[in-house]
Amino acid sequence: MTPLSSYLVLAAIIFFIGLLGALTRRHAIIVLICIELMLNAANLNFIAFWRFNPHPEAMLGPIFVLFSIAVAGSEAAVGLALVISIYRFYRSVDVEKMNALQG
Secondary structure, eight states: OOOHHHHHHHHHHHHHHHHHHHHHOOBHHHHHHHHHHHHHHHHHHHHHHHHTSSOGGGOHHHHHHHHHHHHHHHHHHHHHHHHHHHHHHHSOOBGGGOOOOOO
16 A cells, blocks of 8 residues: 555655746646646645545545646636637747736
C-alpha cells in the first residue's frame, strides 16, 4: 500500500509545476491550464486525506472533489470567455500587454 506521504509529495510537485507555470508564462491559456493543475493537486490532497482517514465511510473527500471539479469547470468556461474577449480587443493573449483597465 502506498503511504500518505507519497500522495502528498506528488500533489506538492503538481501544485509547484502549476504555480511555476502560472507565474512565469505570458500566454493566458497556459496560465489557465496551470491554475487547473493547482486545483487538481488540491483534489489529490482531498482524496488522499479521505482515503487515509480512520472513517473513510464519511465520503467527505469525494464530495469536496466533486464540488471542486464543478468550480474548476465553471472557472475554465469564464476564463476562456475572458480570453476570447481580451483577444478581440488586444489581438493577442499575451498577459504582459493587458495592463489597462477600461470600463
